Amino acid sequence: MDIHQFFEPVPEYITSQKYSHNSFFNYIHYFGDTFPDLKGLQIAIVGLTEKRGMLKNDSIERGSSEIREKLYHLKKGHGLYKIADLGDLKIGNTLGDSLQLIYSVGEYLIKKQILPIFIGGTHDLDIGQYLSYQRLDKLVSLLTIDAKIDMEEEGTPSEKHSQDIILHQPNFLFNYSHLAYQSFLTDLDLIGVLEKLHFDHVRIGNLRSNFKEIEPIIRNADLLSFDVCAIQSSDAPGAADAQPFGLTGEEACQICRFAGMNEKLSSIGIYGYQPYFDDNRNKTASIIATMIWYFIEGFYDRKDSLSFKSSDYIKYTVSLDAQPSLLIFYKSIRSEKWWMEIPQGDQTKFDRTTIIPCSYQDYQMAQSGEIPERWINAQLKLF
DSSP states (O other): OOGGGGEEOOOHHHHTSOOOTTBGGGGSEEOSSSOOOOTTOOEEEEEOOOOTTSSOOTTGGGHHHHHHHHHHHSBOOSSOOOEEEEEEEOOOSSHHHHHHHHHHHHHHHHHTTOEEEEESSOGGGHHHHHHTTTTSSSOEEEEEEOSSOOOOSSSOHHHHHHHHHHHOSSOOEEEEEEEEEOGGGSOHHHHHHHHHTTOEEEEHHHHHHTGGGGHHHHHTOSEEEEEGGGBBTTTOOOSTTOBSSSBOHHHHHHHHHHHHHOTTOOEEEEEOOOGGGSOTTOHHHHHHHHHHHHHHHHHTTOOOOOOTTSTTEEEEEEEOSSSSSEEEEEEETTTOOEEEEOOOTTOGGGGGGSEEEEOHHHHHHHHTTOOOHHHHHHHHHHO
16 A cells, blocks of 8 residues: 555645754654655654534644644654654545545554554544554554543534444444543533443543543553543633633643553544634644653653563452452553453453553552452453
């Protein structure tokens, strides 16, 4: 597959600027006169300009360029960068065609073990990101960060795309998690649906009161879909549906760092940026660029092998008076992160999900004789 044909180069007005010698720009390859060589690449930035998924779509087509301009001026972080900016993905004749292009390019990159970072476009484009996993012969877990739960029965694609993902056939979704939703923007019936399906959901207040406890949820994701409207408008005004409450820019960056450190996560999309609504210094573009920078920092700080039988992990067994009689935990010596084992039964298709991320708090709960809620929800999904 020659993916070069699907991309437009990075605009020259961005690449012709003067960047400092230690800038992000000077340590990556970009699509200018020639398309980057994908051999040995680890991360690929993919710009999206498709905007037909929502009604208030002013200036979305400029979003990816504004983000990369801010990103290029940041200083290089640690690690030996093997990163390329592939430019902007061309728009299809229809919205469906654009989703197909995202799907094809995403699948191609992931199969080559290149992690795509999708920037720009409307949030419904995460359908294409999700479909990139359709033919990879595995179940995946999707993490969405959004002020709203986009599962409306009727409306534009950007208002119901999460529902479309959950209902998609063939079904290869093991878990859906939603962080940072705001109760006054959310139909209680939708919360009930998530609970019936044993999907994780954490509203902004609970997230903020115990921020460290969301790390295992992030660590369980194969792909991350982030809507900019989840960040409070004082930090990120550049969205048609920007909210006065929400994540701070710092919290958004921390989430992205957690995601980058997640060894199993293989794609991320940051959607919904609209320069038209941003301030005159493009503050939101700066926030998103910094989120990407922290994600990459996390990526180059990955430590865990996920080989739980190796000497990199300490195994802990907790005895309980009730069923299950034993709970098994693993702690990484390198990162000090925790996992717990879920009995797999005869359903071999769930092999890779039988050891799930957890927290030290879950281990403490088991020691006190209680079964952690994470264990219960995983067991219910498996059977």
